[in-house]
Amino acid sequence: MKLKYMPLLLVPFYGFTQAAEIYNKDSNKLDFYGRLVARHQFSDTVSADGDKTYARIGFKGLTTINDTLQGFGQWEYQISGNVAEGQEGNHSRTRLAFAGLKHASLGSLDYGRNYGVIYDVESFTDILPVFGADTYTRPDTFMQLRAGGVLTWRGYDFFGLVEGLNLAIQYQGKNEDSSRAVRNQNGDGVGASLVWQSDYGLSLGTAYAGSNRTDAQQQKSGNNAGRAESLNAGIKYDTGKFLIGSVYAETRNMIWAGGSDWTLGDAGYGKWGAVTDRTRNIEVAAHYQFDNGFRPSVAYLQSRMDYNGISGNIVKYADISIRYFFNKNFSAHADWKINLLDDDSRVIKATGISTDNVLAAGMIYQF
Structure with missing residues (x-):
């Protein structure tokens, strides 16, 4: 079988719709892409308020080895623009860096x-300009979002038997060195996703990931379970102009809630932080792209946790946003996160999770 043309990226490529080709010769192709986001946020919560400007750049490469084999790679980096010169180091980061082969x-x-397989389905609701898709997915939390040391196999059209049915299997090696924050560690883990995409815009998907928790996570997180797991299922309908997506997910022994360190307090009276025993998460998001460039969006997100006999919401908000595309390279946006958490709930009083609204406004140049 001769290898057909393969897109430069084999996993879903979110956030960029175009790239600048900088090299294409002798069966080698290199694309460069990036975005500059000039954004300001308004909130009574200090960490959510103020300048949030950043730049993001990356490249995607592809080389044809023979009629049946290609090599590829991608690197992506983000640089903060809201800190003093010389202090960028703690605020900038490598988002993606992987290479592989396709047969x-x-x-x-x-x-x-790379992205964890859980995000194959979580991406169904990740469509808002600023917020959204954040009830249970966080970077370097096992295989939920972007993660290090992942080996990913992807098969397309289910071995040629079912068009549009794509299977992925992923392994993540342990990351438990002392320089890594405890909440961002992981033991050995495996995951898989199955996503069906039809020709008329309907997509259905489910994904599972399970990993061993490190000794430090069991000893210092308020949760001594030996394994972390997540499972989700989603549906999306996308006509090109109208898109609506919905995801339901559950996690066990995985999601951090509460304070910024690992010091536990009295869950009834004092501030505390711990890894939840369980979370149940709902996300629904929709947008419509008008011909004149306007794209309004609405969303609802909720995450309810259980920990040590306590239950309550740790995420609950509605979102209203609008984005205007001047052309494919430049847009402006406003995104309003309407927090629906209860100030008087036991969980919020104990964890100190913010219940403030956030308004984000900005402009994006991308290529």
């Missing part, structure tokens, strides 16, 4: 820092 009939295999 015409055997699928693709890549390794490095």
